[in-house]
Amino acid sequence: xxxxxxxxxxxxxxxxxxxxxxxxxxxxxxxxxxxxxxxxxxxxxxxxxxxxxxxxxxxxxxxxxxxxxxxxxxxxxxxxxxxxxxxxxxxxxxxxxxxxxxxxxxxxxxxxxxxxxxxxxxxxxxxxxxxxxxxxxxxxxxxxxxxxxxxxxxxxxxxxxxxxxxxxxxxxxxxxxxxxxxxxxxxxxxxxxxxxxxxxxxxxxxxxxxxxxxxxxxxxxxxxxxxxxxxxxxxxxxxxxxxxxxxxxxxxxxxxxxxxxxxxxxxxxxxxxxxxxxxxxxxxxxxxxxxxxxxxxxxxxxxxxxxxxxxxxxxxxxxxxxxxxxxxxxxxxxxxxxxxxxxxxxxxxxxxxxxxxxxxxxxxxxxxxxxxxxxxxxxxxxxxxxx
Ligand SMILES: Cc1ncc(COP(=O)(O)O)c(C=O)c1O
Numbered sequence: 001x002x003x004x005x006x007x008x009x010x011x012x013x014x015x016x017x018x019x020x021x022x023x024x025x026x027x028x029x030x031x032x033x034x035x036x037x038x039x040x041x042x043x044x045x046x047x048x049x050x051x052x053x054x055x056x057x058x059x060x061x062x063x064x065x066x067x068x069x070x071x072x073x074x075x076x077x078x079x080x081x082x083x084x085x086x087x088x089x090x091x092x093x094x095x096x097x098x099x100x101x102x103x104x105x106x107x108x109x110x111x112x113x114x115x116x117x118x119x120x121x122x123x124x125x126x127x128x129x130x131x132x133x134x135x136x137x138x139x140x141x142x143x144x145x146x147x148x149x150x151x152x153x154x155x156x157x158x159x160x161x162x163x164x165x166x167x168x169x170x171x172x173x174x175x176x177x178x179x180x181x182x183x184x185x186x187x188x189x190x191x192x193x194x195x196x197x198x199x200x201x202x203x204x205x206x207x208x209x210x211x212x213x214x215x216x217x218x219x220x221x222x223x224x225x226x227x228x229x230x231x232x233x234x235x236x237x238x239x240x241x242x243x244x245x246x247x248x249x250x251x252x253x254x255x256x257x258x259x260x261x262x263x264x265x266x267x268x269x270x271x272x273x274x275x276x277x278x279x280x281x282x283x284x285x286x287x288x289x290x291x292x293x294x295x296x297x298x299x300x301x302x303x304x305x306x307x308x309x310x311x312x313x314x315x316x317x318x319x320x321x322x323x324x325x326x327x328x329x330x331x332x333x334x335x336x337x338x339x340x341x342x343x344x345x346x347x348x349x350x351x352x353x354x355x356x357x358x359x360x361x362x363x364x365x366x367x368x369x370x371x372x373x374x375x376x377x378x379x380x381x382x383x384x385x386x387x
Pocket of ligand 1: 005039040041069104122123124126127148173193220222247248249250256261
């Protein structure tokens, strides 16, 4: 994607935004970075600021940070090599066309035409753009509750409709359509954050069949590679459906601080998202992502290691009679039988920083799967706090 066509105020007023709400969006269009950054790290920072545990984690090597679904396996050595090679050329916007190379590689790996791919510095960026492009005060962002991704549409003044997950923690797609048959976007996080559970292809197809013709299904696949059973939706994009798929290199690829991600969608849908931001993938992020995609063993090896550590942690929880949701990702929800914020604070006092709490599940907390050593420390802290 290259040039931006800036939407006119009139267009937003026609979509039901007030002048004040349009003002907010306009600052996005002109200043680029004024939308608060809604990703796990930003939200974990907010949660910490609101609690007493504030600065506790900063620069303390003894502190275990398993709060933002980062991957301690880090960038792949091939990716680090690529960064070292490209960094001295970072004075150019695009030293050797690595951005184009990354886009071509993604198209080939995902089986979609190149014009169905747009690269970004992570996937929060296209998520924010999708909320600006496809939702409004009258055309909602309909999502799971608890779920992820409602911050940006709420910020711009769009309607956000949260629908409880089914008892098996999949998205209740019938209830989503019923809750708002006229939604602008049905957002499916697959696997879902924070439950770590899957929504089937059949359910995604149900949304596509039942939605209004101009609505879009956004499938956020930030954690898809951690699951052995998930079915990616890239083929729905290739088939020309009203689907936008979001991916990030922040998770299994271990590049959260390096920033790379992408959206897959029909060119007309990507074009609608185009105006709402001005970020590029940094050349270091592009080079690292490209090199990582070439390492075919990366995903299966990391998925297996994460699974081993996650299952070891689940065995511990079972031994202690602590209920948890059987996640397929690098994080899980556990039941702590008291306000989650109190438990998190007590864990932080024991130098283990865990993740956020969702209002729909006030006595559950989210924990990221860290290294085997970190999870032993988590278990020890949990023993102390639970006793
Ligand atoms: C479900 C989901 N989608 C998207 C993101 C965006 O991550 P990033 O902006 O680091 O690519 C995250 C992580 O924070 C996430 O959990």
